[in-house]
Amino acid sequence: MGGQKFGVLLCAEESEYVKEMYGGYYGVFVEMLKEEGEKWEVFKVAEGEFPSDDEIGEYEGFVITGSCNDAHGNDLWITRLLLLLNKLDSMKKKILGICFGHQILGRAIGGKIGRARAGWDIGITQVNLQPSHIFTSLKIIMPTSLSIIECHRDEVWELPPKAEVLAWSNKTGVEMFKYGDHLMGIQGHPEYTKDILLHLIDRLYNRHFIEESLAQEAKSKLEAVEPDKDTWKKLCTSFLKGRW
Numbered sequence: 001m002g003g004q005k006f007g008v009l010l011c012a013e014e015s016e017y018v019k020e021m022y023g024g025y026y027g028v029f030v031e032m033l034k035e036e037g038e039k040w041e042v043f044k045v046a047e048g049e050f051p052s053d054d055e056i057g058e059y060e061g062f063v064i065t066g067s068c069n070d071a072h073g074n075d076l077w078i079t080r081l082l083l084l085l086n087k088l089d090s091m092k093k094k095i096l097g098i099c100f101g102h103q104i105l106g107r108a109i110g111g112k113i114g115r116a117r118a119g120w121d122i123g124i125t126q127v128n129l130q131p132s133h134i135f136t137s138l139k140i141i142m143p144t145s146l147s148i149i150e151c152h153r154d155e156v157w158e159l160p161p162k163a164e165v166l167a168w169s170n171k172t173g174v175e176m177f178k179y180g181d182h183l184m185g186i187q188g189h190p191e192y193t194k195d196i197l198l199h200l201i202d203r204l205y206n207r208h209f210i211e212e213s214l215a216q217e218a219k220s221k222l223e224a225v226e227p228d229k230d231t232w233k234k235l236c237t238s239f240l241k242g243r244w
Contacts, residue, residue, distance in 0.1 A: 123221050
C-alpha cells in the first residue's frame, strides 16, 4: 500500500506538553497509523487551514481529530469542515472521525448530536461490539468488547438509517459507527496514551471544564485497566487502508 497519501484534519487546540512530547496530536496519529512509504500531512482546520478542492483528490483518506469545541456548534471553521466532509463523502474518500471527529461526521451525514445525556465520560471505557461483517473480515479474532480511552461530554444521539452502529457502552449509545464503506466514527481515543489523558484531565480542570472530584476519580481509575490499543490500531489502519 506504499505511496498513499493521507491528511489529518486537526481540530484541537494543542498544548505545549503534547507538542513537546509527541509532536502534537498530528504526531500521535502518525505514530498509530502511518506505514512505510505513506505520506501524511496536517491541516489545522480549527485555525482556518483547509485542503483546497484541487488537493483533496490526491488523498486516499483523512482523519478528523478530537477538539474542545462543540461539534454541534456553528463556528465558521466548523461550517467549512461540514462542507468539506460532504464533498469527501460524495467522492467516497475514506474518513476516520475520532471523538469530536466522530460527532461532526455523524452530523455531516444527517445525524443528531449534542450534550451527552449521561454527562462526562473520562477514563477507560469498555465498549460492546455489535456483530458485523466488518469485524469478521479482519484477520484477527475479535472479542465481544474492547476497552478504549474516553474524554468527552458530547455524543451522537441519532444516526440516519443507512449508518450502522458498530459499538455501544453503558454511557454512550453510539461508540462507533460506519456509513457505507468509506466513513467511520469512533467516540473514544484509540490514539491516546494514559499519559496524554492524565495531562488532558489537568487541562480540563484548570480551565474549569470539570470539577476536582471528577478529575481525581478519573485519575484513580486509570491505574486498574489498560486500553486495547493494538486492536484499535488494527481496526483503524484496516479501515483507512481498505483492508476490509
